[in-house]
Amino acid sequence: MNITIKDVAKAANVSVATVSRVLNNKNNVSQEAVNVVNRAVEELGYSPNFLGRDLRKSETKRILAIISSTEQTFYNDVLRGMQDACSKKGYDVLIATTRNDPEHELHLLGMLFSRAVDGAVLLAPKLDSKTIIELSRKYKIAIGLERLSTDGVLCVTIDNEKAGYDATKYLIGKGRKRIALITTEVRSQSSVDRENGYYRALKEAGLPIDENLIYFGDYTSDTGLRACELFLALREKPDAIFSISDTISIGAMNCAVQHGITIGKDILFIGFDNIAYSSMFIPKLSTVDQPCYLQGKTVAEKLMANISSEEQDTGTYMLPHTLILRESTGD
Secondary structure: OOOOHHHHHHHHOOOHHHHHHHHOOOOOOOHHHHHHHHHHHHHHOOOOOHHHHHHHHOOOOEEEEEEOOOOOOHHHHHHHHHHHHHHHOOOEEEEEEOOOOHHHHHHHOHHHHOOOOOEEEEEOOOOOHHHHHHHHOOOOEEEEOOOOOOOOOEEEEEOHHHHHHHHHHHHHHOOOOOEEEEEEOOOOHHHHHHHHHHHHHHHHOOOOOOHHHEEEEOOOHHHHHHHHHHHHOOOOOOOEEEEOOHHHHHHHHHHHHHOOOOEOOOEEEEEEOOOHHHHOOOOOOEEEEOOHHHHHHHHHHHHHHHHOOOOOOOOEEEEOOEEEOOHHHOO
């Protein structure tokens, strides 16, 4: 049997309005009323319907963070940044995973449609830009770790094209001329941008783009291993490999070690994301570090500002990245 607020009012011999004021900690109620209502709540085992209350108030003080999976460790710092920013404003962060399924991502956004949350942050979304922009016209949505190909939604990310360019240019500066690229079949904007940075650096240096040195896979270490196997089977092997994620790069380095390649000398390696394992692998992996905590903190702050404001910020904010140089590039 569900105990209702009416049952509490009857047991306490007060009005429903009085019970509501007590439960919402209002000042305009006597201490005697507070005592009898709290006693009735305890005796009846009444549990307030917080969701129903939130819907009536048209706010929940909750933000949904949608990530692809829990396997990518750099999400931890992003989520920590979001939680720190939200707690200062009295917000909670709910975390959900999509398993890289855009339909499931849309399903999770149903929490916005039902007003179970006030806003949502899509971290590396799988939905297409058009769908996200259309949804953002009705609901409070922000993008983290990515940008859309067109304007219209608040985004907090890094300049991935410049990051890919910087990583490749550094390898060129070390005298490398056959630089391979390991990227993904999933056409996320960050992957495309990192690839474009790679192409720009090669073109600027007058180096040819060799399709045999470009491999498309997924974000796993197996992709790095398979790509490196193919590269090492070429008559002209690469002298450097840039991967768009550290996990991929670690897989490629494992393959290189198995083939007796001296990493940091025979072949240089640069990854992306600066995950914890990048500094644990021997030799340590050079990588592109993006400020994950700051991205999470910033996107949460700007989304909460949009939630409380009539004027919506739909800008794209690019935070600074850093090259972390270690043994895999001979540093």
